[in-house]
Amino acid sequence: MPRLGDRSSHPLLRVPVYANFAGMSPLSAPVRAAIDGAIATLEAQGAAAGWGLLSARDALRERAARLVGVRPDEIGLVPNTTTGVRAIAFGLRWRPGARVIGFEGEFPANVTPWQQAAAMSGGSVTMLPLRPWFDAVDEGLAALERALAQGGVLAVAVSAVQFSSGLRMPLARMAEVCHRHGALLAVDAIQACGVVPIDCQAEGIDALACGGHKWLGGAMGIGFVAIREHAMAQLEPRLAGWTSHEDAASFLLAGPGHLRYDRAIRRRADFVEDGGSAIALVPGLVAAIDILLELGVPAIFDHVQGWIDAAEAQLCECGFTSLRAREPSARSGILGVVPPAGVDVVALHQALERRGVACAIPDGVLRFAPHWSNHTDEIPELHAVVDTETRALRVPT
Incomplete structure (x- = not known):
């Protein structure tokens, strides 16, 4: 049975950091x-x-x-x-x-x-x-x-x-x-x-x-x-x-x-x-x-919040502005962030996708949406890729 933080139920998934469940879920086995x-x-x-x-x-x-x-x-x-x-x-x-x-x-x-x-x-x-x-x-x-x-x-x-x-x-x-x-x-x-x-x-x-x-x-x-x-x-x-x-x-x-x-x-x-x-x-x-139902949606929610907590901290260190609600009851499975000034969000999204980070940019917001199969072990890779690509794309303002 699938377990929280275990992506072995997605054996064909080739994206190292898949954080676009708000867009489309990859089919599990x-x-x-x-x-x-x-x-x-x-x-x-x-x-x-x-x-x-x-x-x-x-x-x-x-x-x-x-x-x-x-x-x-x-x-x-x-x-x-x-x-x-x-x-x-x-x-x-x-x-x-x-x-x-x-x-x-x-x-x-x-x-x-x-x-x-x-x-x-x-x-x-x-x-x-x-x-x-x-x-x-x-x-x-x-x-x-x-x-x-x-x-x-x-x-x-x-x-x-x-x-x-x-x-x-x-x-x-x-x-x-x-x-x-x-x-x-x-x-x-x-x-x-x-x-x-x-x-x-x-x-x-x-x-x-x-x-x-x-x-x-x-x-x-x-x-x-x-x-x-x-x-x-x-x-x-x-x-x-x-x-x-x-x-x-x-x-x-x-x-x-x-x-x-x-x-x-x-x-x-x-x-x-x-x-x-x-x-x-x-x-x-x-x-x-x-x-x-087996995992339990409340447990899934708590698991996802742990991933988002870690990702949000790393992204803010890179100069991103988080749109996440301050009140925990207003939070969800989505982490929306705004890139630093001088960084084109479309170009950044394309760069992240090329580097194996699946996310989205609805209405110009960089959106990360992990689920039960994501693990916080992914966060260092996410941080490294985002930091590198953000620095490469930043235009002085």
Whole structure:
């Protein structure tokens, strides 16, 4: 079984310091084996295997439910975060003048669907600045309360963790404010699930969307939504497909007379499962979440903080400015830093990648995102490479 700080489950990974789990997780051996097994079954059995593999979706719903603190019947499977957010956004009971509140600086996957849904119904999206949340949570909550008090807000859409800075939002306190004003809290959790503990029931999260290819450790093309029963009662399953119906496949299995177009659309989270899906990827995400559940997300979080603590100290010695929250409760699996003056972040990123340090530069922030398989033994190499390349690229100012 995989262990914290042990990358032997990634035997094919050739990058010496892989710190880009916020971008994409390299597949671990158990995940690849599960996907390979599904592909082999499809190769051997064709359509017969397809029907059998559909049962793996039940296993994935159960694992996802355990991971985020909901019931399995409150989980629906989607190909990515955007699809999940879109189903929630278009499911709101929009009316002219209705609003959703979002935040400036969010990843577009948690903005565009809300904008499109609002535009089609005469509603609007009010964007609040994120800056107050960095400075003082109470200030951010007060700004949110003022915006909600203006009325007409259906939902507040927020990422559990901001994708460039790594700021972890106070979801439980945000939920209290939202519910006080009759609004749902809808969360993009792709930068949190798998590395930051998430509990929808305990934190008051009404709906959540998460792709599987980052901190969850699955392949791109499979993820999930969690829509709690009380929230589903406030949504209309507008973005539905043929497999969103009750007894959707009966006309394919039960003989003549079952082809109908008037079957009810399921009023559960799995209405989002609206057509053919990447069934070969489902067992892979089951295997990936099994690793997370076995290791325990709280233990993973603590392990990652140790790596980030060490990396942050070394990077600050090299002249970088850390964007990491001072308050531990606002920290995540992401360490965002700003290079010293005179260092081009694009050129630095390219140099680090060439030297075997996998990271990213979202919105110009140099982002490091380690996971359970990283070890602090990597930090000296990280420091040496960053220091050398920063010195080489620095332009006098």
